[in-house]
Amino acid sequence: MEITLVAKKIFHSICDLAAPKYCFLCNKPIDNHFHLSYICPDCFYNLPSASDSNVIISRLLQSFSADDIGVSDIFSLFSLKDTDFLKIVHSLKYEGLYSIGFEFGLLLGQKIKEKNSTNYDYILPVPIHSAKKRERGYNQSLHIARGINSILKTEINEKLVIRGKYTQSQTLLTASQRKENVKDIYRANPTKFNLDNKTVLIVDDVFTTGSTINYLSLTLLNNGVKKVDAATIALA
Numbered sequence: 001m002e003i004t005l006v007a008k009k010i011f012h013s014i015c016d017l018a019a020p021k022y023c024f025l026c027n028k029p030i031d032n033h034f035h036l037s038y039i040c041p042d043c044f045y046n047l048p049s050a051s052d053s054n055v056i057i058s059r060l061l062q063s064f065s066a067d068d069i070g071v072s073d074i075f076s077l078f079s080l081k082d083t084d085f086l087k088i089v090h091s092l093k094y095e096g097l098y099s100i101g102f103e104f105g106l107l108l109g110q111k112i113k114e115k116n117s118t119n120y121d122y123i124l125p126v127p128i129h130s131a132k133k134r135e136r137g138y139n140q141s142l143h144i145a146r147g148i149n150s151i152l153k154t155e156i157n158e159k160l161v162i163r164g165k166y167t168q169s170q171t172l173l174t175a176s177q178r179k180e181n182v183k184d185i186y187r188a189n190p191t192k193f194n195l196d197n198k199t200v201l202i203v204d205d206v207f208t209t210g211s212t213i214n215y216l217s218l219t220l221l222n223n224g225v226k227k228v229d230a231a232t233i234a235l236a
């Protein structure tokens with residue numbers, strides 16, 4: 001019986017390897033040698049790049065005064081001006097294709113390593129409320145964080161901050177409603193983790209207004225953290 005089971009497993013692994021993968025954006029088969037499994041080289045190299053960190057940071061000035069900006073650098077891969085890319089982000093978020101998150105996390109990790117020399121003490125995936133996690137089954141930001149950490153090799157810690165009340169989905173809210181929605185919902189956990197003088201990289205899937213990332217940054221800085229950066233796959 002054991003042997004049959006092992007044989008079955010091997011058979012399924014071979015099938016997985018042999019099964020052609022198709023591009024999420026154009027449906028063309030993807031060559032096995034390409035380093036991404038969900039997007040073909042043609043589509044990948046045509047994705048519009050995200051702006052540089054200082055340009056992304058300046059977007060926070062629409063919702064925050066300069067004194068209230070807690071995040072130092074923000075790294076992102078793509079701009080969502082290409083609306084097709086939303087299909088990928090949507091799959092990552094709602095259809096459980098979290099290995100997409102890992103693959104893009106690897107790319108983000110490489111970008112961060114090229115652009116700066118900070119040795120982060122912690123990587124913090126933006127926490128989602130446990131009710132949402134039950135509904136969705138996973139936190140998509142954690143899978144992106146795992147990809148990043150394969151490159152940066154530090155510590156992922158989901159418990160640095162605790163998320164409070166359940167907030168409604170951000171998608172349909174205006175910028176000011178989003179800001180209210182995320183205010184005061186995070187508490188740091190300084191008794192459990194020493195945050196003094198630490199550096200933290202916050203990870204989220206998409207940067208929209210940046211309110212969540214900035215409030216998380218301010219919470220961490222108020223609890224002894226020295227520097228907070230952030231990384232997202234895409235910019236809305």
Ligand SMILES: [Zn+2]
Binds near residue numbers: 024026
């Ligand atoms: Zn394609």
